Amino acid sequence: MRTWGLSRVRDRQLKNFSVSAPGRGEQRNRVDRGRDTAYGIGMLRVVLDSNVLVAGLRSRRGASFRVLSLVGAGRFVTVVTVPLVLEYERAVCDTRHAWPHRAEDLRAVLDYLCAASERRQVHFLWRPCLPDANDDMVLEAAVAGKCTTIVTFNIKDFAGSERFGIRAMVPGDLLGHLGEKR
Numbered sequence: 001m002r003t004w005g006l007s008r009v010r011d012r013q014l015k016n017f018s019v020s021a022p023g024r025g026e027q028r029n030r031v032d033r034g035r036d037t038a039y040g041i042g043m044l045r046v047v048l049d050s051n052v053l054v055a056g057l058r059s060r061r062g063a064s065f066r067v068l069s070l071v072g073a074g075r076f077v078t079v080v081t082v083p084l085v086l087e088y089e090r091a092v093c094d095t096r097h098a099w100p101h102r103a104e105d106l107r108a109v110l111d112y113l114c115a116a117s118e119r120r121q122v123h124f125l126w127r128p129c130l131p132d133a134n135d136d137m138v139l140e141a142a143v144a145g146k147c148t149t150i151v152t153f154n155i156k157d158f159a160g161s162e163r164f165g166i167r168a169m170v171p172g173d174l175l176g177h178l179g180e181k182r
Contacts, residue, residue, distance in 0.1 A: 044076040044177070045118075047084070047142040049152035050091040050134070052171055057092065057101065057109065063171035066180065067151060068109075072116030075178050079145030080117040083137050088113070120144040132157055142166045149174065 048067070056064035071078050080088075092099075092106050099106060122144045127136045135157050142150050143164050150158055150168045158168035175181070 043074075044149060045079060045145060045147040046076050046149045046151050046174065047079050047138055047145065047147050048113075049138050049150060049154065050087050051153045052151050053088055053113075054091050054094075055153070055171075057099065057106065063175050066175055067171045068113075070178070070180070071113060075180075076174075078113070078117040079120055079141060079147055080114060081120050081122050081137075081141040081144060083122070084141045085110070085114055087134060087137060118145060130157060130160060139164070139166070 048071075052064045052067060055062060056066075056068035059065060070076070088110055092110060101109075120141065122140045124143075125136075125140060127133065127140075130136050130139060135154070138150055138152070139158065139161055141147075142161070143166070147166060150161060150166055151171055151174050152158060152168055153170055155168045155170065158166075161168055169177070
């Protein structure tokens, strides 16, 4: 089982995939609450579906890559849960994908995503709420993290998330919402 891997990834530049984190001189708007850390109070809180992670790792040209490169940059807060990280790992380790990155680089991206995200535990299962169990897992992470947005390419699969006050949007729409170029 994957540990959160918080110690290895800060300020790491990968060969073909660069991620950025605040350096020593930079500060985040940070509030510590025991074991939970919330970055940027009042900021947009999002959960990334695994299809956005896969698309962002496969190509540097799309909106998914831009969203991944903004993780930890203080523009929005990403939320993860243990089941969601395991889903990310399953998607990244899928042998059907021809990755342009080495396996250790992919692991480093997952480690960075975990380090830069707010970690939440799921105390209530909202299943079955959506047609796909993996989508239910993403919705549960969003509810547990008090998120307002799920970033996914499968918008129609998240019909019904509105009753929790959560909207689904594609990566390009998230960038537009943030005022970023697509």
